[in-house]
Amino acid sequence: MVVGRLEQALVALVQGTRGCFVSPKMRVMRYPSMGIGVQATDAISAGETVLVASRELWHDVSASGARAAAKAEAPAFLDRVDTYCQKNTRMADAVVLATHLVMKDTADPYVATLPPQIDVPMYWSERRLDELRHTDVLDTINDARTFYRNMYGHLFGAQPIVSPAEFQWALTVLMSRATSGAHQPFTLIPYFEWFNHSSLAYSMARGACHHEYVEKDDAFVVTATQDHAPGEQLFINYGAHTQSTYLRHYGFASMAHATTLDPIQIKCRVAITDDVTDPTLTREKVSWLTAKGLPLAKDVPLTIHIEHLDKHPLEWEWLRVHVATREELMHRQRHGQWDASNQRRVWAWLAAYCEARLARYRTSAEEDYDLLRSDEAPLEAWRASCVHVRLGEKMILKSLLDVNAQIQRAPV
Numbered sequence: 001m002v003v004g005r006l007e008q009a010l011v012a013l014v015q016g017t018r019g020c021f022v023s024p025k026m027r028v029m030r031y032p033s034m035g036i037g038v039q040a041t042d043a044i045s046a047g048e049t050v051l052v053a054s055r056e057l058w059h060d061v062s063a064s065g066a067r068a069a070a071k072a073e074a075p076a077f078l079d080r081v082d083t084y085c086q087k088n089t090r091m092a093d094a095v096v097l098a099t100h101l102v103m104k105d106t107a108d109p110y111v112a113t114l115p116p117q118i119d120v121p122m123y124w125s126e127r128r129l130d131e132l133r134h135t136d137v138l139d140t141i142n143d144a145r146t147f148y149r150n151m152y153g154h155l156f157g158a159q160p161i162v163s164p165a166e167f168q169w170a171l172t173v174l175m176s177r178a179t180s181g182a183h184q185p186f187t188l189i190p191y192f193e194w195f196n197h198s199s200l201a202y203s204m205a206r207g208a209c210h211h212e213y214v215e216k217d218d219a220f221v222v223t224a225t226q227d228h229a230p231g232e233q234l235f236i237n238y239g240a241h242t243q244s245t246y247l248r249h250y251g252f253a254s255m256a257h258a259t260t261l262d263p264i265q266i267k268c269r270v271a272i273t274d275d276v277t278d279p280t281l282t283r284e285k286v287s288w289l290t291a292k293g294l295p296l297a298k299d300v301p302l303t304i305h306i307e308h309l310d311k312h313p314l315e316w317e318w319l320r321v322h323v324a325t326r327e328e329l330m331h332r333q334r335h336g337q338w339d340a341s342n343q344r345r346v347w348a349w350l351a352a353y354c355e356a357r358l359a360r361y362r363t364s365a366e367e368d369y370d371l372l373r374s375d376e377a378p379l380e381a382w383r384a385s386c387v388h389v390r391l392g393e394k395m396i397l398k399s400l401l402d403v404n405a406q407i408q409r410a411p412v
């Protein structure tokens with residue numbers, strides 16, 4: 001389906017901007033399942049540059065452009081944001097740019113083409129979110145909602161220059177459309193952001209394009225990495241995000257899209273003093289942890305990265321103390337390392353946690369697979385994304401159970 005007048009006007013504006021290039025061999029189209037996208041109208045060869053977006057095009061909707069405007073017009077607001085966000089400069093930039101975007105004239109040719117609603121979980125009803133019941137991602141979504149509400153109250157409560165809904169909308173626009181890579185400007189980019197995502201765009205698949213920020217030209221460049229036949233959609237890859245990030249930021253997720261696995265978080269509160277069976281041992285553990293400067297209770301989630309099991313050594317050390325027998329603790333104190341029996345014990349503890357988590361989901365992994373495979377009742381896109389995300393979590397929990405089984409089987 002062809003796009004409307006506003007999009008056509010923006011294409012003309014990009015074409016006419018100094019330093020920009022839009023290949024005459026492509027056009028902007030509306031696709032039923034993913035909104036606007038970019039389509040080849042003529043054959044495009046691998047290696048051809050299809051889009052150059054110069055600074056002149058995007059600087060006004062970049063974080064640095066928004067900061068420059070805020071510095072001139074609302075320096076006190078800028079200070080308030082920087083103080084609130086402290087070291088989280090990306091968050092501060094997002095707040096300043098989001099505010100700038102809302103304050104822009106709605107008749108601005110770029111702003112006029114932005115979607116008024118963005119279908120991401122932040123806006124989902126409880127009925128939809130129920131598909132994610134007992135998943136880590138649901139907690140993340142709820143935490144983010146609270147975080148943004150509090151941030152809005154703090155930054156705009158006394159002076160509501162933007163409404164909560166406008167602020168939320170603009171942040172969602174940034175999450176789903178702005179560049180996010182390190183060593184490049186944090187910015188929205190007219191036209192560039194019409195490219196949809198394909199997980200295959202990193203490989204040399206059909207439809208694939210590569211995009212990069214070219215520092216010497218201060219420009220974003222999209223290049224075809226494969227030949228495109230007329231009618232084919234041109235895709236880029238949105239990056240190595242977890243499934244949870246794909247769902248939260250872009251509103252879609254599948255196992256294929258995620259190139260990194262979601263970590264799993266252990267959220268139960270455990271305290272060394274919970275075990276009252278052997279008060280002497282508990283006291284020994286308390287003094288060992290105190291001497292090491294480690295806390296006596298854990299209520300901060302322990303994040304387990306299946307691909308980096310040793311990423312949080314102190315958290316593991318704490319759990320090892322938690323499950324240790326007297327002999328194991330003595331072995332650790334004398335030899336500076338843990339006995340293999342403690343390794344098995346801590347993994348058994350973790351496996352029990354994983355089993356309990358798996359039992360809480362409303363569906364089993366097998367049922368999720370069946371739902372995704374069903375030809376009779378294909379799932380709506382949002383529901384399929386939820387199933388993919390919860391299945392991904394289950395796969396990680398199951399992988400941890402496999403690791404545990406290997407550890408328990410290993411010869412002593």
Ligand SMILES: C[S@@+](CC[C@H](N)C(=O)[O-])C[C@H]1O[C@@H](n2cnc3c(N)ncnc32)[C@H](O)[C@@H]1O
Nearest residue numbers: 034035036176177193194195196197250251252
């Ligand atoms: C940067 S925008 C791309 C342009 C967008 N389609 C539009 O209509 O403006 C990102 C959004 O496009 C959609 N999208 C991109 N790639 C997709 C895909 N592979 N499957 C489903 N939706 C996709 C999602 O709604 C996502 O939040």
